[in-house]
Amino acid sequence: MANDDDGAKDGDSPAQYSSPPCFMHELDPEFRAPLSDWTDVRRWRKAEREQLIAARLAVSADTRTTMSQAIAKGLDAVIGNIAGRMVSLYWPFRGEPDLRPWMASINERGGHTALPVVIEKGQPLVFRAYVPGDRLEKGVWNIPIPAEGDPVLPDIVISPIVGIDPRNYRLGYGGGFFDRTLAAMPFKPLVIGVGYELQRIATIYPQLHDIPMDRLVTEASAV
Template sequence: MCDQPENEPHEYASPPCFMHGLTPGYGAEPNRSDAWSDVARWRRAERKRLIDHRLLLKAEDRQARSAHIGGVLDLIIGKYSGRIVGTYWPFRGEPDLRNWAIRAIERGGRIALPVVIRKGWPLEYRMWAPGDPLERGIWNIPAPSRGPAVQPDIVIAPLVGFDEAQYRLGYGGGFFDRTLAAMPRKPLIVGVGYAQAKIATIYPQPHDIPMDVIVTD
């Protein structure tokens, strides 16, 4: 179940004929590489549309929506004490859960942030608390500059988009799917995003891993 970048062909979870929904007149037995190219091209366009849409949110609106998401996360997670929660540093208009993370630490939880080790590799989660040193990583996103890798009990995955089957549309690098597939034990996987990011389907492939639950504003 190895995740890969979106410019490489894959085998399919759905038969190739699903592509008629993307390309009118597509043959009954298309070349699989061509079919994946159509999915990847559609995902890139949809990703841009959804990110552009969320960047239009005003700062105070985003703050209120983020606070609501944090409240729902509290209900879903329940007890924080002794549990490691892998979350993220907000990027390009994502819900900002940093205040929520601090409250989780105050309630006995432990927070870990993802670190990109190398392109094509799984992410590494490292512990973080306010005041710990951070360094700029890929896309200039802050990440813990030191510390051993840890296994989260809960993974909070930011969404660019999501569908009815709880599949996540990310940024196209495959980092989250690759990371989840490589974990020695499965965490609770919680996707978070804005309700406006819901789409009919992401046209999931075998490397796409569905969320256990999705939380929106």
């Protein structure tokens, strides 16, 4: 970008720049102009997040249920034998895939399940063991969390996405809990992002703190 003193002054004709404006966005709808700094990225992510959540909520509840069932089948295909393994899931929020029936099936097949708990802003999540029927209480954003229980370390972390790019970088809700938690764990679990095909985007403009998913499962694919 030209310096301020290179631009047009009052009464002058418009400045002539060394190259024409970029019109790639008109030729390719997937084109994304590079963002210059973290402030721009955060602003873009906030707007993109709102659009993607609105699109997800616009899908009918019955359709989301059907897609959630397909995602559960895809998870079984990716994970294989679940017996003896600890899986962290989540309580569905704002149109996310509802995997609670699949959570119950994990315990029926000899696996173990947990839910993430926000302890403090700016700190990693902790995981508490949870079996459907255990007592819950309201956590951050009124999302139910296990009311008690010792922390556990999951072998597999199932993470809902707001958006996902071709390199499996996840757009979340902006709190940074997910990346902070994975970075703090003593070993790396298998991390699987789950969401709908409509949440695929060209890029999230990944930063150094962003951690990509190992796998991605949608209603249409498991990769």
